[in-house]
Amino acid sequence: MVDATDAPGEPSPEPEGVRMTRSFVFRNPSVLIFLALLALFTLGVTAVSEGFGVGLMSTSFVKTLGKTLCLALVAVAMDLVWGYCGILSLGHFAFFGLGGYMIGMWLMYERTRGIVETSLAEAPIPPTPQEVVDAIGNQIFGVVGSSDFPLVWSFADSLTIQLFLVVALPGLLALIFGWLAFRSRVTGVYLSILTQAMTLALSLYLFQNDSGLRGNNGLSGLQNLPGLNAVPQSTVSVWFLWASALALGLGYLLAAWVVSGKFGSVVRGIRDNEARVRFLGYSVESYKLVIFTLTAMIAGIAGALYYPQAGIINPAEIAPIASIYLAVWVAIGGRGRLYGAVIGAVFVSLISTWFTGGQAPDVNLGFYTVKWVDWWLIVLGLSFVLVTLFAPKGIGGLFDLIADRRRPDRHGDDLGPDQGSLREKEAVE
Secondary structure, eight states, rough: OOOOGTTTTOOOOHHHHHHHEEEEEEEHHHHHHHHHHHHHHHHHHHHHHHTTOOBBOHHHHHHHHHHHHHHHHHHHHIIIIITTOOOOOSOHHHHHHHHHHHHHHHHHHHHHHHHOOOOOOOTOOOOHHHHHHHHHHHHHHHGTTTOOOOOTTTTTTHHHHHHHHHHHHHHHHHHHHHHHHHHHTTOHHHHHHHHHHHHHHHHHHHHSGGGGGGGGGOEEESOHHHHTTSSSSHHHHHHHHHHHHHHHHHHHHHHHHHHSSHHHHHHHHHHOOOOHHHHHTTTTTHHHHHHHHHHHHHHHHHHHHHHHOOOOOOGGSSSSSHHHHHHHHHHHOTTHHHHHHHHHHHHHHHHHHHTTTOSSSOEEOOSSSOOOOHHHHHHHHHHHHHHHHTTTTTHHHHHHHHHHHSSSSOOSSSOOSSSHHHHHHHHOO
């Protein structure tokens, strides 16, 4: 007996998941464009790198580009929580730093263990496992006057657990903080102050030597991958570039999917009129908590990829000013549009590298010499003010202008309170 669905000439029904995926792609062609541009960029950098290409691009600049992709990923997370949900968080760089600390603990532990085992191998009597652990602790914590492993380093020798903590720890902190804040219905500037206070408290705690994370010294030597000492940094930098590009692509795809359906409509409604959404029966606090926690986990992943390329992490990276910079990037790029967050982060990051790296020439005014290393933060602040006043849609708003010029005038504009009937009447006439 032949099933009717298998009859010749009749297309077989598609699974629900396939139809949803195609619908999402068709409704969001900008996602495909972004992913294609990201893939072309990654291939292009690989082709001119020293590790896999013709060597026209230095290894240090490849690392800069890899770090920039990580900053773009955390900017996407910031745009999701601020541009779409309306929560101006000034603490998301704390989650970024926590992700870096979690992977940095494993990198530093394994690198130190390799050094210790190599040095103790020359001893006439083979060391015991406990002696090896004690030597590792002395190497890592000797700078803060200790040699014992704190409790937070209990799983530092397990890559699997530390990778899990990269996501779990920022997510757990965001879940607890968000639950306490949102259930109390703290909103607006008060919530921003609370997130900044959380970041400051975490930063001050990490500055202490007894925090277990080496205080102001932070974690260093993170660019050296354990077991791969023979692999040159030119190759490692391209590996991290690939990983950063993949994370950005997947993070962008996830964020676009979150804001595209009914969930995204509710989230934007919370941003525009929280009281009305609550009146319609939606659990506003639950939606906020999901977005806040999800973006914290994305920020943790971005930090775990960023700091091995930077080579070092210390509590200064988690200072509140870093989260303020993150908000500035999103505002300059254009909040409320994911590609705007990427544009803002990439643009400001590369320009900042150019100004603060001594590549921008000084300007001699005769009576005063402008050194961009000293004036860069002022330029960045002025840019934020000017964008806020005169271009609230940011750089990404330029794409809206282009789209509006290409879009034809629609027949059937709103002519009164009963928009539907008037449009229908105008269309008939």
